[in-house]
Amino acid sequence: MSFRTPFRTPFRKLLLTAGLAGMLAAGAGSLAQAADLIAIITPSHDNPFFKAEAEGASKRAKALGYETLVLVHNDDANKQSQLIDTAIARGAKAIILDNAGADATVAAVQKAKDAKIPSFLIDREINAAGVAVSQIVSNNYQGAQLGAQEFVKLMGEKGNYVELVGKESDTNAGIRSKGYHDVIDDYPDLKMVARQSANWSQTEAFSKMESILQANPNIKGVISGNDTMAMGAFAALKAAGRTDVIVVGFDGSNEVRDSILSGGIKATVLQPAYRQAEIAVEQADKYIKTGSTGQSEKQLMDCVLINADTAKKLETFALAD
Structure with a gap:
């Protein structure tokens, strides 16, 4: 007489039930x-x-x-x-x-x-x-004022300058521009000869800067709403042989840090x-x-001025201790 047949079906059911429970448990774990x-x-x-x-x-x-x-x-x-x-x-x-x-x-x-x-x-x-x-x-207004104060100092409080503005629908673009002007406009010998939006874009800033420079060859400085536009503007100025023009950005990127350390762009403002x-x-x-x-x-969150004195401490939008 064989005893395997009566026990086979319950045992298989037990195995299937255990397996299903394990799958459900694993599934529940992955879902969680x-x-x-x-x-x-x-x-x-x-x-x-x-x-x-x-x-x-x-x-x-x-x-x-x-x-x-x-x-x-x-x-x-x-x-x-x-x-x-x-x-x-x-x-x-x-x-x-x-x-x-x-x-x-x-x-x-x-x-x-x-x-x-x-x-x-x-x-x-x-x-x-x-x-x-x-x-x-970031405290964009506070940061913009820091950048503007450095820009005024670098410009010697006089000369023609250009402002590159960020995307007009972005609140930060307007706040930074206001912060810049609330400082710069107190210096009557600093004259803005062009103000254009480059929409935060390096490519667009390069193109806009080329056109502005043709129309205003006697500019002395460029203040930019972000580092990406500052890099585009500086590239256009360099291509035109105008590395004498003072460029200041805003963000605190590694690319602008490297430019500052090599004597290119003069300053930026770090937002963390x-x-x-x-x-x-x-x-x-x-x-x-x-x-x-x-x-x-x-x-x-307050911003920090980055110039030739502090650029070495900057790494990936943060200051080293």
Whole structure:
């Protein structure tokens, strides 16, 4: 008599049940892990400033145990909205965002809030309060005044100069320009002969600078709303044999640091992009765990002047100790 037949079916069922339970447990674990996701959305990483933001946020999030979804909106508000839809669909626990427009972004951040996903803004503000949990931005006005004071000093308080302005829809462009002029305009012998937007672009700044220089060959200085435009302007000036023109930027990039150290661009203003992104992630983590950041929504971080005396301390939008 065989005893195998009566026990075969229950034993196989037991094995199948155990296997299924294991699969479900593994699946539940992966689902839980996938749910601990932070989405990081910035403008193009072609600009080292935004690349540093993404890297700072991503590394800090991973160190805190999160998965990351790093996305780029290229300053396109429609694309930004689609990427926020992606973050919502993926069940992100939080969104770290350097936004694509102070007005155009409000609805997208509200959409995330309605989906119970908090947003933590860096670098650029939006024109609404109570929609994002945090808006952590550089003190652009303070930084612009530092840059302008250095520019005035380098110019010897006189001469014709050009201003290159960032993207007009970006609040920072206007704030920096105001900070510059609230200092420079107090010196009547400093005369602005051209003011044009180069939309934060190095290529566009090169082209604009070529045209401005042809129309105004007697310029003595260029003050720029960011380092990328400063690099474009300096390249155009160098190509024209005008390395005597004083150029000052804003951001604190490694590229401008190297130019300062080699006697090219004269100064920039460091805004701590990397640390700003880290702080946003840290506040997101605290909010996820406790429901509060313990901070006010609007938070300003002071900027630092970078010139020939301090450039050696600069590395990836941060100052070495």
